[in-house]
Amino acid sequence: MEPQIEFLQPIQTEQAPKPPFTLPMTIFLALFLSAGLLSFLFVPQKQVTQQVVVDEMEGWKTYRNEEYGFEFKYPANNDFYDMGVNVSEGVSWGENFLLVAEIGLSKDGPYSVMAQLNIVKNTNQDLFPESDPSRERRISEQEMFINNINWIIVENEILYAGGIDFYKMAGYRDDNFTYYLTTSSDKENFDKILSTFKFINIDEDENNNGIWDYVEEYINSEYSSSEKLRMALYQYTKSQQDMISKVHDRETGGLYVIERDKASDCIRYIDPENGYKIRQDLLLNVIINTDEKAGAYLEADRYLGGSYQNTPEDRLKLGCNFDPDKLPN
Numbered sequence: 186m187e188p189q190i191e192f193l194q195p196i197q198t199e200q201a202p203k204p205p206f207t208l209p210m211t212i213f214l215a216l217f218l219s220a221g222l223l224s225f226l227f228v229p230q231k232q233v234t235q236q237v238v239v240d241e242m243e244g245w246k247t248y249r250n251e252e253y254g255f256e257f258k259y260p261a262n263n264d265f266y267d268m269g270v271n272v273s274e275g276v277s278w279g280e281n282f283l284l285v286a287e288i289g290l291s292k293d294g295p296y297s298v299m300a301q302l303n304i305v306k307n308t309n310q311d312l313f314p315e316s317d318p319s320r321e322r323r324i325s326e327q328e329m330f331i332n333n334i335n336w337i338i339v340e341n342e343i344l345y346a347g348g349i350d351f352y353k354m355a356g357y358r359d360d361n362f363t364y365y366l367t368t369s370s371d372k373e374n375f376d377k378i379l380s381t382f383k384f385i386n387i388d389e390d391e392n393n394n395g396i397w398d399y400v401e402e403y404i405n406s407e408y409s410s411s412e413k414l415r416m417a418l419y420q421y422t423k424s425q426q427d428m429i430s431k432v433h434d435r436e437t438g439g440l441y442v443i444e445r446d447k448a449s450d451c452i453r454y455i456d457p458e459n460g461y462k463i464r465q466d467l468l469l470n471v472i473i474n475t476d477e478k479a480g481a482y483l484e485a486d487r488y489l490g491g492s493y494q495n496t497p498e499d500r501l502k503l504g505c506n507f508d509p510d511k512l513p514n
């Protein structure tokens with residue numbers, strides 16, 4: 186019977202030292218997820234533990250994915266080069282893969298993957314399907330509740346090419362997808378990354394008035410003295426939200442740029458002197474608050490075609506989708 190091994194403690198094995206080379210995670214993941222070729226030794230004991238990571242993660246960055254609604258932190262750099270997250274979507278990894286995020290891949294430095302997050306379609310397979318016990322040995326299996334997510338975490342030894350490699354993998358399945366975080370080289374950072382993984386609320390408009398709530402709050406506090414300016418800024422925000430979330434080609438770009446220009450005219454009508462600066466601040470410092478939104482905005486901007494028409498002053502008011510002259514302030 187296997188000895189019970191506490192999570193976060195070094196793994197004691199009876200095997201020879203780890204070979205100096207590392208099996209690429211991609212290979213065993215592909216094997217693992219394709220047909221359940223590898224089987225796992227079953228370890229009946231499970232532990233439910235609460236993980237407490239006391240190390241500070243100072244200087245770590247947050248990767249946030251609004252489409253799938255999750256985020257995690259990762260080291261921003263190590264001693265040698267900048268770290269990052271490289272995301273691939275779609276089927277190029279295999280038909281079940283929806284998203285692959287390689288953590289630690291450097292754009293400029295040497296290629297190095299510290300850990301990998303995969304989101305795959307749910308199948309009838311077990312979370313960790315059985316495989317050939319002569320090729321793979323389960324060292325430990327844990328159940329851990331982290332940020333309201335009930336992960337199953339396994340550590341396995343895998344035999345290949347005359348050597349033994351190691352990997353650690355956390356798996357979680359919800360109604361829609363299965364999530365795997367894997368490392369073969371960096372258990373310490375794996376534990377930290379996993380401790381920061383959480384699902385996020387991707388509904389940014391909980392009060393359902395069409396304006397992302399964090400922008401709404403900013404407008405209300407910053408421009409509390411002018412209702413007409415607040416209305417114009419809501420209108421402008423809505424047009425920029427549409428730019429960010431709905432423009433994917435020239436046709437939709439042409440449609441939403443009209444809305445944005447109307448909103449810009451309206452702001453100019455209400456505050457001719459500061460209008461330009463107010464909306465630039467709102468867009469760049471408030472509305473665009475994630476890398477994903479910045480990317481989507483730049484993408485949309487490519488499809489705008491034509492430049493902003495300098496609307497004559499006597500027509501600026503027509504841009505407002507409300508009547509600013511009927512509001513008291």
Ligand SMILES: [Ca+2]
Nearest residue numbers: 390396397398
């Ligand atoms: Ca709202």
